[in-house]
Amino acid sequence: xxxxxxxxxxxxxxxxxxxxxxxxxxxxxxxxxxxxxxxxxxxxxxxxxxxxxxxxxxxxxxxxxxxxxxxxxxxxxxxxxxxxxxxxxxxxxxxxxxxxxxxxxxxxxxxxxxxxxxxxxxxxxxxxxxxxxxxxxxxxxxxxxxxxxxxxxxxxxxxxxxxxxxxxxxxxxxxxxxxxxxxxxxxxxxxxxxxxxxxxxxxxxxxxxxxxxxxxxxxxxxxxxxxxxxxxxxxxxxxxxxxxxxxxxxxxxxxxxxxxxxxxxxxxxxxxxxxxxxxxxxxxxxxxxxxxxxxxxxxxxxxxxxxxxxxxxxxxxxxxxxxxxxxxxxxxxxxxxxxxxxxxxxxxxxxxxxxxxxxxxxxxxxxxxxxxxxxxxxxxxxxxxxxxxxxxxxxxxxxxxxxxxxxxxxxxxxxxxxxxxxxxxxxxxx
Numbered sequence: 055x056x057x058x059x060x061x062x063x064x065x066x067x068x069x070x071x072x073x074x075x076x077x078x079x080x081x082x083x084x085x086x087x088x089x090x091x092x093x094x095x096x097x098x099x100x101x102x103x104x105x106x107x108x109x110x111x112x113x114x115x116x117x118x119x120x121x122x123x124x125x126x127x128x129x130x131x132x133x134x135x136x137x138x139x140x141x142x143x144x145x146x147x148x149x150x151x152x153x154x155x156x157x158x159x160x161x162x163x164x165x166x167x168x169x170x171x172x173x174x175x176x177x178x179x180x181x182x183x184x185x186x187x188x189x190x191x192x193x194x195x196x197x198x199x200x201x202x203x204x205x206x207x208x209x210x211x212x213x214x215x216x217x218x219x220x221x222x223x224x225x226x227x228x229x230x231x232x233x234x235x236x237x238x239x240x241x242x243x244x245x246x247x248x249x250x251x252x253x254x255x256x257x258x259x260x261x262x263x264x265x266x267x268x269x270x271x272x273x274x275x276x277x278x279x280x281x282x283x284x285x286x287x288x289x290x291x292x293x294x295x296x297x298x299x300x301x302x303x304x305x306x307x308x309x310x311x312x313x314x315x316x317x318x319x320x321x322x323x324x325x326x327x328x329x330x331x332x333x334x335x336x337x338x339x340x341x342x343x344x345x346x347x348x349x350x351x352x353x354x355x356x357x358x359x360x361x362x363x364x365x366x367x368x369x370x371x372x373x374x375x376x377x378x379x380x381x382x383x384x385x386x387x388x389x390x391x392x393x394x395x396x397x398x399x400x401x402x403x404x405x406x407x408x409x410x411x412x413x414x415x416x417x418x419x420x421x422x423x424x425x426x427x428x429x430x431x432x433x434x435x436x437x438x439x440x441x442x443x444x445x446x447x448x449x450x451x452x453x454x455x456x457x458x459x460x461x462x463x464x465x466x467x468x469x470x471x472x473x474x475x476x477x478x479x480x481x482x483x484x
Contacts, residue, residue: 335399
């Protein structure tokens, strides 16, 4: 692999951060996150207000399947170019219009009378949301250069979370005598942010030859990826890099409650301080990636993730009857949580950026959808075992194990991303 050229100067770094491209990343990130929690949370609040049976509400988790299976139809979005706006913007606009129509219509049903139709439209909403994500992820990869991608991904992630907060926040208006029909129309209007951005932003320029038929769009993305020398190692890295962090986060609520903290303290410290740490982490991570490059950042952030996880047993080691615990336990929890979430944000920014540069721009939509679907697999299965692990190992050993689980992913970097590798050398497993 090639050695990196000189790191960008501070003025060049600031130009990247303050460029119009980052504003585009903010609005598109917001547009990506906004519809995700309409079904995940807003719909549940609506059905609870309508006294829908709790068992039926639980079944609505199944309508989230399009986000898991989005790689299935992503080749269509690589192989077929809409007759308007271009290969990426055309698909983005169609998905956004589909979202606006579906959100508006969804809110006009009565949960007590039309639950089946609500389920159908909820499934459609998630299909359009997942489709928008396929096209937006491909757009981000093709629109930003390798040096811009790290910070752009950080901006995107924070805007994504802001979008989810806004969608859930609008549901609070139901407590102030707003009808749910009105709230859903307001949700529809907010999606206009993404539509306006799509119409104003230019189509990314891709120099590579594009797929000319569906056979090329479906088969070649997989053939191209697995012909790379390090293809299997790259997939192993994607599976392992965040697994320890995911395992630890799965037990955050039970652990903090068992340490004697109240639900209110959990909410304020973990959801408040923790989220600020996460926001800071992805932005700082993006800035560092501009300066250090992606390879060095993956090493540093991976190690920090493991160290932050290993700090959690401190809450269990300190004597809970001591003066220090009585007076400073909340500050201690805040510090540990802030560090852990900050390190998580750093790792997420680098992890997402690395996955993006592993995609060939001929097949960005298909390959990125496949990689992002794959990254969730180990977290789901590992998280399912964390309850048993913490029970039989004890909290201290559990968190130390989670920290150690990060080591294989970091070691793989020596093969797929040597310390001095440039961003260009990392692209597509070169």
